[in-house]
Amino acid sequence: MKIAIPVDEKTLESNVCVSFGRTPYFLIYDVETKESIFIDNSAAASTGGAGIKAAQTIVDNKANALLTPRLGENAANVLKPAEIKIYKTTTASVKDNIDDFIAGKLPLLDKFHAGFHGHGGN
Amino acid sequence: MPDFMDTGAINMRIAVLSGKGGTGKTLVSVNLAAAAKASTYIDCDVEEPNGHLFFKPEEVQEKVISVKIPKVDHELCNGCRKCVDFCKFNALAYIKNKLIIFDDVCHSCGGCILVCPQKALTEKEKVIGKVQKGASEQVAIYTGILNTGEATGIPIIKKLLEENSEVNKQTFIDCPPGSACIVMESIKDADYCILVAEPTLFGVHDLNMVYELVKLFNKPFGVVLNKCLEGENLAEKFCVEKNIKILGQIPFDNELGTLNSNAEIAVHKNEKYRELFSALLNTVTKEVQHETTTNP
Numbered sequence: 001m002k003i004a005i006p007v008d009e010k011t012l013e014s015n016v017c018v019s020f021g022r023t024p025y026f027l028i029y030d031v032e033t034k035e036s037i038f039i040d041n042s043a044a045a046s047t048g049g050a051g052i053k054a055a056q057t058i059v060d061n062k063a064n065a066l067l068t069p070r071l072g073e074n075a076a077n078v079l080k081p082a083e084i085k086i087y088k089t090t091t092a093s094v095k096d097n098i099d100d101f102i103a104g105k106l107p108l109l110d111k112f113h114a115g116f117h118g119h120g121g122n
Numbered sequence: 123m124p125d126f127m128d129t130g131a132i133n134m135r136i137a138v139l140s141g142k143g144g145t146g147k148t149l150v151s152v153n154l155a156a157a158a159k160a161s162t163y164i165d166c167d168v169e170e171p172n173g174h175l176f177f178k179p180e181e182v183q184e185k186v187i188s189v190k191i192p193k194v195d196h197e198l199c200n201g202c203r204k205c206v207d208f209c210k211f212n213a214l215a216y217i218k219n220k221l222i223i224f225d226d227v228c229h230s231c232g233g234c235i236l237v238c239p240q241k242a243l244t245e246k247e248k249v250i251g252k253v254q255k256g257a258s259e260q261v262a263i264y265t266g267i268l269n270t271g272e273a274t275g276i277p278i279i280k281k282l283l284e285e286n287s288e289v290n291k292q293t294f295i296d297c298p299p300g301s302a303c304i305v306m307e308s309i310k311d312a313d314y315c316i317l318v319a320e321p322t323l324f325g326v327h328d329l330n331m332v333y334e335l336v337k338l339f340n341k342p343f344g345v346v347l348n349k350c351l352e353g354e355n356l357a358e359k360f361c362v363e364k365n366i367k368i369l370g371q372i373p374f375d376n377e378l379g380t381l382n383s384n385a386e387i388a389v390h391k392n393e394k395y396r397e398l399f400s401a402l403l404n405t406v407t408k409e410v411q412h413e414t415t416t417n418p
Contacts, residue, residue, distance in 0.1 A: 048273075049212025049227045056206070056215045074224055078215045081222070 001031045003101060004063035004084075006054075007094055010038040015092045020068045020075060021050030028061050029098060037061075051075035058084065067097050073112040086110075134410045135293045137312035139335075141328025143170075143299035146318045146348035146372065149382055151296040152176045153399040154406070156389040160260040161292040164282050166308040168251065168266035168275035173296050175385045179256025179263040186252050187278050189230040190245040194221045198242035205234035205243060211273075229273050251278050253285065279307045301335040309336070314410045315343035316369065319357035321350055326360045333364070342413040344369040346402065367409065370402040 006023030007014040017023035022044045028037045039061065043053035051071070055078035058066055065085040079086060088109040089097045100106050138151040148165075152173050155163035165171040192205075192214075199221050206214045206221075213227040214234060225248060235243045251268040266282045268275040275298070283295075297308040309315055315336045319329040329345070336343040344367035347357055351374050361368050372378070378395060381388045388395035 043212065046212055047210050048229075049209075049224065052215050052224060052227065053212040056212075056217070059215075059217055074227065077224075078217055078222065081220070082217045 001065070002061070002063045003029050003031060003065045003067055003098070004058045004061065005029065005067045005089070005094055005097065006041070007038070012036060012095055014094050016067070016069060016089045016094055016097060018069055020066075020071050021046075021052075021054045023054070026054075026057065026061070027094060028063055031098075031102060049074065052078055055079050055082075058082075065101070067101060067106065068109065071109060071112050073114060076112040132407070132411060132414065133291045134314060134407065135295065135312045136314050136316060136406060136410070137295040137297055137309040137341075138316045138318060139297040139301075139305055139309060139332050140299060140318040141301065141331040142324075145299075145320050145325070145328070146346070147299070148173050148176070148296055149348070149372070149378075149388075150316060150318050150346055150402075151294040152387055153389045153395065154403050155261050155292075155294045156387045157396065157399040157403045158261075158292045158294075161294060162262045162264065163294050163296065164264040164266075165296045166266055166279050166282060166304070167296055167298045168268040168278045168304070169298065171265045171267055171296075174254070174256070174263060174265045176387050177256075177258035177261060177263045178385075179254075179258045179265075182254050182256035184252050184254050185281070186249050187281055188247040188249050189277050190232065191225055191228045191230055191248045192223055192232075192234050192243045193246045194223060195242045195244070196220060198240045200240050200242075202239060204237045204239065208233050208237045226271060226273065230277070251275070253278060253281050255285070275304050276307050279304060283308070283311060301331045305332075305335065306339070309339060309341060312341060314406065314413065315341045316406065317343055317345045318348050319345055319360075320348060321355040321357050323356055326356045329357055329360060333366070342409065343367075344406070344409055347371045349374040369405050369409070370398070372398065 005027045006017040006020050007025050007027045008017050010025055023041050024044055025038050041054055043050040052074050055075040059082040067087045067089050069089045086109045087106040138147045140147050155161045165173040203216050206216050211227050211229050213224045215222045250272045254265040256263045264282050266278040268278055295308055298304045317332050319325050345361050346369050350371045381391055389399050
């Protein structure tokens with residue numbers, strides 16, 4: 001099983017990024033093999049719709065679950081039909097969240113914020 | 123005849139703008155339109171139009187405004203993702219062999235339809251708001267209303283400005299706040315820009331934003347200093363330093379504030395303000411005349 005996490009730096013010691021759509025990197029972590037791959041988030045510099053594009057990246061990298069502190073409704077609408085489970089991170093540390101996920105301690109994220117739709121960016 | 127009575131002589135489109143909301147754009151444009159009597163007032167602040175609250179227009183006619191957005195024929199789509207990659211606003215995603223279109227994110231550029239090799243994408247209409255046309259005495263009132271959550275009000279502003287090209291000689295355009303695309307669209311065809319400024323440090327910052335914008339658009343312009351108090355006026359200082367024409371000053375006055383908060387037009391209710399805005403209209407008209415003779 002592969003999980004995706006938005007991260008500030010390309011290391012397992014990193015913190016979880018507070019933004020999903022505009023995170024600089026994603027960690028794709030394989031729970032079975034413990035293999036970790038860091039990918040650049042090409043959506044980070046988008047004019048708009050960053051959450052949609054970032055979610056497409058998560059789907060294309062065949063993650064089964066996403067661990068994130070928050071998520072916009074558009075991104076959620078991409079991930080849901082792809083049947084990707086969305087969990088809410090509870091601490092800053094990437095490592096702790098992976099451990100908590102494996103231990104089944106992370107709650108599902110079920111509240112999604114409204115999109116910004118260009119406000120403040122136009 | 124005092125020369126401010128002679129203001130109907132030339133065609134002029136005056137845009138009223140400011141760096142932020144609440145500075146006095148509507149106060150200035152509504153009262154100038156009222157002072158000009160036979161005139162046109164256009165509310166381009168489509169996210170929150172409020173000029174109609176003052177004019178209370180009658181015989182209002184409405185027109186719905188739509189934009190074109192893509193719809194997909196899933197049978198024809200082969201999943202090449204050219205549209206997904208093309209869209210700069212990321213309004214499309216391709217998930218589990220199915221194209222998803224985010225209507226609210228789409229900016230109606232039509233690019234996805236052009237790049238689709240399968241002709242799987244076609245246009246459909248999407249309503250984003252409306253324009254209203256009414257009258258209040260001799261003033262023609264146009265109001266643009268953008269539905270909440272829509273990406274941009276530009277199609278509504280375009281419609282507003284093309285609708286009323288010839289009705290009255292004097293047109294006052296009440297712009298949206300700020301200096302973004304929608305403001306650029308609102309001032310694009312204006313003959314002259316009035317920048318409304320507050321006397322504070324923040325006011326100067328916001329004034330500078332619209333000052334940079336009108337310079338970029340090469341528009342003739344002047345400043346109206348609003349909410350003026352005794353003592354130092356930082357916006358005035360800014361104008362003096364930059365050699366910007368000050369068209370007039372409006373005091374920070376309880377009486378005016380009360381009239382305004384009761385949605386009354388000051389020009390109709392108070393002799394002092396009738397004179398103030400008539401004088402301002404006269405000054406602006408002279409400026410426009412001067413511009414058309416020196417830069418025809």
